[in-house]
């Protein structure tokens with residue numbers, strides 16, 4: 001549904017995207033994660049043709065993002081973090097305004113269901129809504145025409161836990177029953193882990209990792225090593241060992257490409273005093289934190 005290759009974008013002297021390669025496959029939920037400033041919003045805006053790119057290709061629904069036409073937009077539901085809407089309108093006025101743009105695609109029953117689920121005030125002007133209500137209004141106006149491709153940039157900001165949960169369950173149901181393709185950027189990794197099929201992790205304008213969630217989880221392990229004597233950090237550690245810390249007789253790190261036999265061999269080679277070796281599966285949040293820490297120390301190492 002979305003194929004991005006070699007995408008580059010700079011703002012003045014700052015190159016924000018250094019050649020992004022990313023796939024958002026049809027019928028799957030792809031989570032887009034990364035530290036602040038990694039380039040998630042810039043990538044999404046290039047795909048939604050809100051920003052022009054400097055280099056590379058971006059295909060959305062089989063079409064170059066620069067040439068998306070109204071018939072494509074009728075199949076795309078895009079909600080951004082700072083969605084602009086006319087503040088002087090009420091929610092029903094907003095929906096009356098956008099509905100005609102989607103013609104037969106607009107589903108009045110679904111609109112009513114979303115309005116009821118989100119419990120939105122109907123007489124209040126948009127500018128007087130809370131941040132969460134504002135997000136919900138923009139979600140209703142972007143989902144009521146049952147788009148095939150849903151692009152959400154930080155949709156949870158401002159939503160309380162109950163609504164967040166309801167919104168996610170609804171989205172999940174639609175993804176399954178209607179085969180929706182979802183591309184969602186978020187810092188809320190626990191939520192994302194519950195429903196994403198795929199994850200792409202962005203770091204400093206590059207996609208560092210993208211794969212099915214299960215494949216990523218199967219590759220990462222938290223390793224703890226018990227030593228017979230106090231030891232210092234060895235040199236020449238494998239590249240897939242992230243954030244090695246040695247404290248007294250315990251060494252800990254995250255293995256980003258775990259393989260039981262080679263992990264045992266490497267640990268014994270680098271820690272001859274090894275008396276215990278434990279490998280624990282970790283969740284997406286722990287994986288993200290381990291990667292973010294290693295990105296930070298790489299940056300600090302360079303500066």
Ligand SMILES: Nc1ncnc2c1ncn2[C@@H]1O[C@H](COP(=O)(O)OP(=O)(O)OP(=O)(O)O)[C@@H](O)[C@H]1O
Nearest residue numbers: 011012014016034035036037038039040041042043
């Ligand atoms: N309009 C702009 N003008 C100048 N620099 C920009 C602009 N938009 C983004 N940037 C820069 O591009 C880089 C990527 O920003 P972007 O907003 O895409 O990151 P992000 O991953 O979405 O961050 P966050 O998680 O904080 O929302 C940052 O260095 C940011 O300062």
